[in-house]
Amino acid sequence: xxxxxxxxxxxxCVHSVEWNFKGFATCxxxxxxxxxxxxxxxxxxxxNHTKKNTIQTITPTTIGGPTxxxxxxxxxxxxxxxxxxxxxxxxxxxxxxxxEIVVKKTGVCLAYDRVVEGKMMDNYASTSSSEDATxxxxxDEDVTKDHVGMVPxxxxxxxxxxxxxxxx
Numbered sequence: 001x002x003x004x005x006x007x008x009x010x011x012x013c014v015h016s017v018e019w020n021f022k023g024f025a026t027c028x029x030x031x032x033x034x035x036x037x038x039x040x041x042x043x044x045x046x047x048n049h050t051k052k053n054t055i056q057t058i059t060p061t062t063i064g065g066p067t068x069x070x071x072x073x074x075x076x077x078x079x080x081x082x083x084x085x086x087x088x089x090x091x092x093x094x095x096x097x098x099x100e101i102v103v104k105k106t107g108v109c110l111a112y113d114r115v116v117e118g119k120m121m122d123n124y125a126s127t128s129s130s131e132d133a134t135x136x137x138x139x140d141e142d143v144t145k146d147h148v149g150m151v152p153x154x155x156x157x158x159x160x161x162x163x164x165x166x167x168x
Contacts, residue, residue, distance in 0.1 A: 003027075003107035008045075008094035011108065013085040019112035021080055028074040028095055029105040035068055041098050044076065046083050049090040058082055071104065077111070085110075 002011035015021050026044060044058040060076050074097075085091060093108050 001107055001109045003105060005105055007096065007103035007106055008092055009106045009108055010090070010092040013087065013089045013091050013110065015085075015087045016112060019114050021085060022111045022113050023078050023080040023083070024093075024111055025109045026076045026078065026093065026095070027107040027109070028076075028097075028103055029071060030074060030097055030101050030103050031069075031071045032067055032101050033069055034100060041096075042074075042076075043096045044078065045092075045094045045096070046078075047092040047094070048084070049092065050086075051084070051089065054084070056083060067101075 002009050004010070042060055044060065046056040046058065048054040048056075058078060093106065095103055095106060097103060
């Protein structure tokens with residue numbers, strides 16, 4: 001999991017030999033100071049700095065409705081066919097929800113799978129040191145807590161930050 005304050009996060013994409021890269025999940029904490037009544041336009045920009053600043057724009061469908069003022073959580077999965085990440089690519093993922101919405105935090109979690117004894121296994125790469133790492137988002141404090149205090153651009157192959165499930 002890579003996360004940062006604001007509307008973007010940068011990281012180095014590291015693939016595991018044992019796992020197949022499937023895409024990534026994006027988690028956004030956003031806020032509005034006014035009641036947003038319309039469907040907001042969502043845009044995810046993926047910049048691959050390793051590949052001559054290749055920019056890909058992803059515009060997922062959003063279902064609108066009244067969005068009251070305050071902090072909210074938005075999640076989106078992006079399939080690998082939409083991005084072309086290779087090992088050690090330097091990537092920035094940014095989001096834009098339009099003028100009425102402020103993006104406070106952005107997180108990206110790379111997703112992998114593999115077949116083990118005939119069964120498909122899924123895994124989201126994490127830098128947490130514990131399987132029971134707690135991620136809390138509070139409307140009052142707008143904080144995310146983790147046992148490690150992660151920062152962007154960590155290598156998931158580094159044993160110090162490897163999720164226990166990645167060693168299986």
